[in-house]
Amino acid sequence: MRNLYSFLFAFLVLMICGELRGQGSSCIPAVSTTAAGSISTDSVVIGGDIMHDGGSAIVLRGVCYSLSPNPDMSGFRTQDGLGTGVFSTVLRGLTAGTTYYARSYAKNTGGLVAYGNEVTFTTVSPVPSFSCGTTSITDVDGNSYATVQIGTQCWTQSNLRVGKYRDGSSIPNITDNTLWSQTNTSSTGAWCNYNNDANNGTTYGKLYNWYAVNDSRGLCPTGWHVPTDAEWTTLENHLGGSSAAGGAIKSTTGWNSPNTGATNSSGFTGLPGGLRTNDGGFYNVGFNGSWWSSSDAGSGSAWCRFLFYNNAGVARSNDGPRDGFSVRCVRD
Numbered sequence: 001m002r003n004l005y006s007f008l009f010a011f012l013v014l015m016i017c018g019e020l021r022g023q024g025s026s027c028i029p030a031v032s033t034t035a036a037g038s039i040s041t042d043s044v045v046i047g048g049d050i051m052h053d054g055g056s057a058i059v060l061r062g063v064c065y066s067l068s069p070n071p072d073m074s075g076f077r078t079q080d081g082l083g084t085g086v087f088s089t090v091l092r093g094l095t096a097g098t099t100y101y102a103r104s105y106a107k108n109t110g111g112l113v114a115y116g117n118e119v120t121f122t123t124v125s126p127v128p129s130f131s132c133g134t135t136s137i138t139d140v141d142g143n144s145y146a147t148v149q150i151g152t153q154c155w156t157q158s159n160l161r162v163g164k165y166r167d168g169s170s171i172p173n174i175t176d177n178t179l180w181s182q183t184n185t186s187s188t189g190a191w192c193n194y195n196n197d198a199n200n201g202t203t204y205g206k207l208y209n210w211y212a213v214n215d216s217r218g219l220c221p222t223g224w225h226v227p228t229d230a231e232w233t234t235l236e237n238h239l240g241g242s243s244a245a246g247g248a249i250k251s252t253t254g255w256n257s258p259n260t261g262a263t264n265s266s267g268f269t270g271l272p273g274g275l276r277t278n279d280g281g282f283y284n285v286g287f288n289g290s291w292w293s294s295s296d297a298g299s300g301s302a303w304c305r306f307l308f309y310n311n312a313g314v315a316r317s318n319d320g321p322r323d324g325f326s327v328r329c330v331r332d
Contacts, residue, residue, distance in 0.1 A: 027054035033063070033104040033116035034088070041096040041124045047080075047088035048104025048116050056108035058082050063089055065102040069118060073105060097125035097265070124252075125265040132331065139221050140164050145329070148267040151238035153231065154331040156224070157269050159205025159291075163191060165217035171208075177280025180209075184278075184322050189215045192324060194274050195282050203254075204273030204285070207324035210302045213292045214321070220329035227330040229295035229303035229316075236314050239266055246270075247312035256286045261312025270307050276324030290325040 030052035038045040046063055062078035064071040071077075078089045094100065100123070104116035132147040132154035139145070139162040146157040164170050174180045174190040183190050189212030193201035213219060213226050220226060227235075239245035247261030249268040256272070264270075274285030286309070293303040297318035304325055306315040319325075 029054040029106040029114040031116040036121035050084040056110035060107040156329045160327040180280040210321035224329040226294040229293040278322035
């Protein structure tokens with residue numbers, strides 16, 4: 001449809017310019033701006049289409065851009081050759097996490113300048129550097145975890161993958177659905193990989209029931225612990241509250257589309273590792289991530305958090321201890 005509109009517009013300009021040229025005049029060129037692509041922290045690919053030269057040769061063309069609407073040639077601009085047709089350029093030296101306005105332009109030998117439609121884009125926010133006093137920690141199995149400072153808290157930057165408690169005691173790996181559903185009879189801690197596939201464990205970390213989280217032997221390495229419900233709330237509040245924090249927590253890759261609001265501006269790098277329900281079934285990998293807190297919610301449940309592929313918020317819920325969720329660690 002856009003191509004049809006562009007054609008009709010160019011045709012109209014051609015007709016009008018034909019009339020004017022008959023009177024010895026030139027016309028304003030016909031220009032459109034292409035959508036921004038390959039957006040990074042400091043650059044973007046953008047361009048335009050010079051559909052008609054207005055009856056005089058195009059001697060200058062490019063893209064104007066600024067931090068406010070309606071950028072023109074008096075501000076920042078590129079120079080990208082001459083002539084009609086489609087062209088592309090790269091805007092460099094941009095500021096991360098910033099919204100820009102851009103319009104293509106063309107100038108002909110008649111001295112007339114035309115601007116294309118305005119487009120906006122926002123550069124990517126950088127993932128924070130490690131700043132917790134240590135770049136990584138290691139669990140009892142030898143797995144290493146990068147760390148990231150978020151506000152006053154220091155978090156692991158990926159989900160837990162350990163198969164033992166802190167004292168070296170093994171946590172049962174329960175793959176059978178019936179046995180998983182029966183862990184409540186003895187409050188048995190357990191872990192599994194999503195769909196019992198080790199590749200999922202590598203990508204998303206292990207899923208643990210809450211009995212493993214609540215075990216006094218400890219899941220996290222020495223000096224670290226599974227966050228309380230209150231510590232999750234502190235994280236959310238630092239990132240703009242529960243309605244917006246999910247976008248700052250979610251990884252920008254690995255989620256099913258549309259991955260609403262995802263910027264990973266916090267560096268948490270939350271992935272959609274799915275979950276295992278109390279009857280042993282696996283659900284929603286790619287669509288949501290689920291994380292335990294260490295806080296008992298009463299009535300046989302514990303507090304947890306969810307992120308979703310189609311929402312920028314963080315959901316707080318209380319779920320049964322047989323459910324299998326991901327686990328993060330926060331420094332003591």
